[in-house]
Amino acid sequence: MRASLTKATTAVIGIATFFVLAVAALAIVLVRDSRESALADGKAQAERFVTGAQAAVNRSFLGVDVLLASIDSLLGLQTMQLDWLEAPLANKLIEGATRQNLLVRSVALVDAEGTVVASSDASDTGQAMALPLGFVTEALEQQVSTLLVSNPVVSPSSSEPVLYFARHVRLADGHKLLAVAEVQVNLITAILVQGADISQLEATLERNNGTMLASVPAQESISGTQLQPALGMTSATPEAQEMPSRLSKRPAVVARRGMLYGSLLITASIPLDTVLAEWRSESKMIGGVALTFILVIVVAGVVGLRYLHRMGQAQRAITLAKTTMDQALESMESGFLLLDAQRCVVSWNRRYLEIYPWQRRLIAPGMSFERMLTNTAHELLGDASDDERKTWIASRMDMLSQHLHSHERVLPNGNVIEITERATPDGGVVIVYQDVTRLRQATAEIEQLAFYDPLTGLPNRRLLTDRLQQAITACTRNGRRGALLFMDLDHFKTLNDTLGHDVGDLLLQQVAQRVKACVREADTVARLGGDEFVVMLLDLSLDPLEAAQQAQMVGDNILHSLNQPYLLNGTQYRSSCSVGAALFGDTHQASAELLKQADIAMYQVKNAGRNALCFFDPQMLAAIQNRADLESDLRHALTAQQFELHYQLQTTDQGVPVGAEALVRWRHPQRGLVSPQQFIGLAEDTGLILPLGHWVMQTACAQLTAWQATPDKAALQLSVNVSARQFRQVDFVEQVRGILRDSGANPNLLKLELTESLVLDNVQDTIAKMKQLKATGVRFSMDDFGTGHSSLTYLTQLPLDQLKIDQSFIHNIGVHASDAVIVQTIIGMANTLGLEVIAEGVETEAQRDFLAAHGCHLCQGYLFAKPLPVVEFEAMLLLHEITV
Ligand SMILES: Nc1nc2c(ncn2[C@@H]2O[C@H](COP(=O)(O)OP(=O)(O)OP(=O)(O)O)[C@@H](O)[C@H]2O)c(=O)[nH]1
Incomplete structure (x- = not known):
């Protein structure tokens, strides 16, 4: 493509150059021919002119010659002697003859001394005639009388340039006389020009040796001088020549003709300026036309070259685009196959052959897609019959014609290929083959992870x-x-x-x-x-x-x-x-x-x-639903201030109040008073026990502070239950200290009740926290003691102040002998360890007595008081109703 463009460019330059040269050559030939023709015309004109002038001057000179020759017979000189000549008569005769010739001004007959013997002007007779020196002698010495013409001289009578024509006549006595005619040069020049109107014409009458006798235009200054070169006589009708003009010496065509009278000739010079004037304008016109043609050719050439240049640029752009496209197709991750409208292969890329390696040995531009499918069918459907393969190929071709856009195929190597087909504007099809094996695997993996x-x-x-x-x-x-x-x-x-x-x-x-x-x-x-x-x-x-x-x-x-x-x-x-x-x-x-x-x-x-x-069981569902509702209510209970603390008295077996246990109660607007058994477990499961426990601790401490101000209650201790989750909080010790500080309660009056299971869950952490709180004065009681796996080992490590015997054992005093033994053992253990011991759930006097008999003098239970709201609790203390 590039080579053909270069060829076309060379051809355009060549053709343009050829036409330019041809036009230039034609113009030069035309100009030259036209010059030749103009020169020829100029020469012909000069020759025509000189021929005419020759005839006219010859005629005039012949007239003068005849006049001079007739003087002989007119005067009868051949039969007379010089002495016989009667001047007056001769004068008259000569005058009469002279008058017949318009060219001649005067005619005289002079002797060898130059003296006028007779003359058309009678006054001249006897006078010496002023003839050019040697003219008389030369004329008389002629053997044969012929017309002799003198060089131009100024006539003494007219003071004008004149030529003298002379012929000698012989008298009977042998004397020679000279008949001389005086002719004005301007009359000769008039004859010479013959009225011709040739611009810048130079015409001369000259001798063979170059002596100029007359000229047009008149040149008196050089009249009689010799013109160079002397032209002489070479032939009777020599052709006109290009040479300097006779007078001004300008380039000219010069024609010449010899006269009848021996050594005289006539020249005509027409300057080349005149001759070639018309040719010059013609040349200019030819030059102009040629130049116009050349310009048109050059412009056409330039336009052609520019067009070719643009075409070259466009082709380069197309080539670049094609190369880029080829590179892009080759570096495509997807396989690519282009089919034409007849479903024949146009092009494909490297990736296509990587996906379908068996096409490598077969594929070629122009091959039908159906044939390629036959090949693929052999690879994909190895065990299939011919009919099955044909059906497969037909269905694939059907898909192609329907432009189904996208479908997938699994190759024998397990790769999954997504095939996308798109129609091209010219009716062909672009088929893109994308290996989606990884994508499908990833999708499967994602699905696996998701589901x-x-x-x-x-x-x-x-x-x-x-x-x-x-x-x-x-x-x-x-x-x-x-x-x-x-x-x-x-x-x-x-x-x-x-x-x-x-x-x-x-x-x-x-x-x-x-x-x-x-x-x-x-x-x-x-x-x-x-x-x-x-x-x-x-x-x-x-x-x-x-x-x-x-x-x-x-x-x-x-x-x-x-x-x-x-x-x-x-x-x-x-x-x-x-x-x-x-x-x-x-x-x-x-x-x-x-x-x-x-x-x-x-x-x-x-x-x-x-x-x-x-x-x-649907009933179970109702119970669970109830629990869910309770949980929802519980979440709002704190902010709605539905909790309150009740206080159950702790006394000596003699009924002397020593303190109380703070017990939380939930007063629900619809449910009424909800028992702790119903909501404490739920609060623990949901984590609500933490804010609730905090509130209980705050309220209890505030109560302690309040009691401190009244002397009868100032010594009362207050037990507060602590749940495991609450105690396990990292900042539990800080929280308790903070509450004590804020409330101003006396730490010695605050007793925290811990369960065995709480303590056992992480003994070391429990001991550490207990010790820290103990250091501030807080006291500890082991709640529900006896129900867990209490061991002496940890009991000795814990900084406890009190053991609280679980109410189940108290309840069974007098019922199960074993429980009574357990109670005795616990009391004994407490005494051994130097701990206080208190029994909860004391409901009967028998129980109280049993406990007192075995060394437990602190009690809590319905026998003394139920848990009561603070107002009632305080009223009870005031009335001293404890009279058991
Ligand atoms: N090994 C293992 N344990 C898990 C996994 N997912 C959760 N768990 C544990 O499974 C246990 C589930 O315990 P739960 O069913 O609540 O209690 P449980 O001990 O089976 O008691 P019950 O169900 O009341 O008999 C928890 O300790 C979780 O930490 C897991 O993928 N692998």
């Missing part, structure tokens, strides 16, 4: 919910039943805590395997998280009872399977699980609702002792 539990590979909550919703819809439609088994491993936390999280994971994986083995393929086993699994059973009986039996059977199988020993990292382990079951299919329920039902049933099993299966 499956990574630990067990089981469907997760999301997928279960989805499938459950579908199953509920399907069951509602076909009337069949399904069941949901909600499973939670028993005491799984203990396994985690004892053998570690990794071992816990192993158990979860084995549980997943075992549960899967207990159900059919169509059923779903999912892990919700932690140790919670759900089994969704499908296609159970239409009859609800039968369906429940089928679910029970599967559930029992699962329980049995999970009860079998596990081998976890070489350690044998036994586990069980609790299963809650819920049937679905009779009405359309939300999946969340069903899950909740099965969950409730599972909690029922947990409460009932675990390792069993229980179907969902």
Whole structure:
């Protein structure tokens, strides 16, 4: 393409140059020819002129010659002697003859001395005639009388330049006389010009030796002088020549003609300026036209070259764009195949051949796509019959014609190729092949992560919910039943805590395997998280009872399977699980609702002792709903100031008040007074125990401060229960100190009651915190003592002040002998350790007496007082009603 452009450029330059040269050459030829012709015309004109002048001057000179020659016979000189000549008569005769000739001014007859013998002007007779020197002698010495013409001289009579013409005549006595005619030069020049009107013409009458006799224009200054070069006579009618003009010496065409009279000739010079004047304007015109042509050719050439240059630029741009496009296509991550409107291959890229390596040996521009498909069919459908292959090819061609845009194919190597087809404006098709193997793998992985539990590979909550919703819809439609088994491993936390999280994971994986083995393929086993699994059973009986039996059977199988020993990292382990079951299919329920039902049933099993299966009971749902409502109310109770403290008296066995236990009460606007048994557990589960505990501590300390101001109550101690969560707070010690500081209560009167389980949970932390608080004066009592696994070891380490015997033992005094023994032991232990001991739940005098008899002199119980609001409590103290 580039070479052809270069050729075209060269051709344009060549053609333009050729035409320019041709026009220039033609112009030069025309100009030269025209010059030649102008010169020829000029020469012809000069020759015509000189020929005419020659004839005219010859005629005039002949007239003068005849006049002079006739003098002889006119005067009869041949028959007379000189003495016989009668001058007056001769004068008259001569005058008469002279008058016949217009050219001649006068004619005289002179002797050898130059004296006028007779003359047309009678006055001259006898006078010496002023002839040029030697003229008379030369004329007389002629052997044969011929006309002799003198050089120009100024006539003495007319003072004008004249020429003298002379011829001698012989007298009878042998004397020679000379007949002389005087002719004015200007008359000769007039004859010479003949009225011709040739611009800047120079005409001369001269001798062969160059002596000029007359000229046009008249040149008196050089008249008689010799013109150079002397032209002489070469031929009778020599051609005109280019040479300097005779007078002004300017370049000219010069023609000449010899006269009848020997040595005289006539020249005509026409300057080249005149000759070539017309040629010059013609040349200018030719030059102008040629120049115009040349300009047109040059402009056309330049336009052509510019067009070619632009074409070259456009071609370079196209080439660059094509190269860029080719590079882009080659570096494309996708395969690319371009088909024309006839579905034949136009182009493809490297990636296409990487995806379809078997096309390498076959593909070629112009090959039909159908043929390529035949090749592909052999690779993709190795075992297929010819008919199957043909069908495959036909369907593929069909797809191509329909422009389905995008579809996928799996190659024999497992790669997934997405094929996208787009129609091109010229009816062809661009097919893009993208390897989406990784994308599909990633999608599958994402799906796995989104819908499956990574630990067990089981469907997760999301997928279960989805499938459950579908199953509920399907069951509602076909009337069949399904069941949901909600499973939670028993005491799984203990396994985690004892053998570690990794071992816990192993158990979860084995549980997943075992549960899967207990159900059919169509059923779903999912892990919700932690140790919670759900089994969704499908296609159970239409009859609800039968369906429940089928679910029970599967559930029992699962329980049995999970009860079998596990081998976890070489350690044998036994586990069980609790299963809650819920049937679905009779009405359309939300999946969340069903899950909740099965969950409730599972909690029922947990409460009932675990390792069993229980179907969902609607009453249980009501209880749970109630608990949820209570929780919601509890959250608002603090801000709504619905809590209050009641105080239960602590006294000596003699009824002397020593203090009180602060007990929290919830006065609900609708429910009335809610007992702590109903809400303390809930507050602990929800974490609300923390703000509640803080409020109790603040209120109790404020009360202590208030009592300090009244002498009868200033010594009362106040016991406050502390929950485990509250005590475990990192800043618990700080909180108590802060409350004491803010309230101004005496720390020695504040007694914190801790349970055995709290203390045992983290003995070291408990001791540390107790010691810190003890340092500020706070006292400690061990609540519910005797119910836990108390050991002497930690009792000795704890900075306790008091043991509080649990009311269950007090209640059984006199009922179970063993409990009475326990009470005695506790009292003994307290005495041994130097601790105070107090009994709670003292309701009878017998109990009080038993306790007093065995050394426990502090009591709390209905026998002395019930828990009372502060006003009533204080009123009770005032009335001293304690008279037991
Ligand atoms: N190993 C392991 N433990 C987990 C995982 N997810 C949650 N857990 C633990 O599973 C335990 C679940 O305990 P719960 O079901 O609440 O209590 P439990 O000990 O099984 O007691 P019950 O269910 O009342 O019998 C918690 O200790 C969680 O920390 C997990 O992916 N792997």
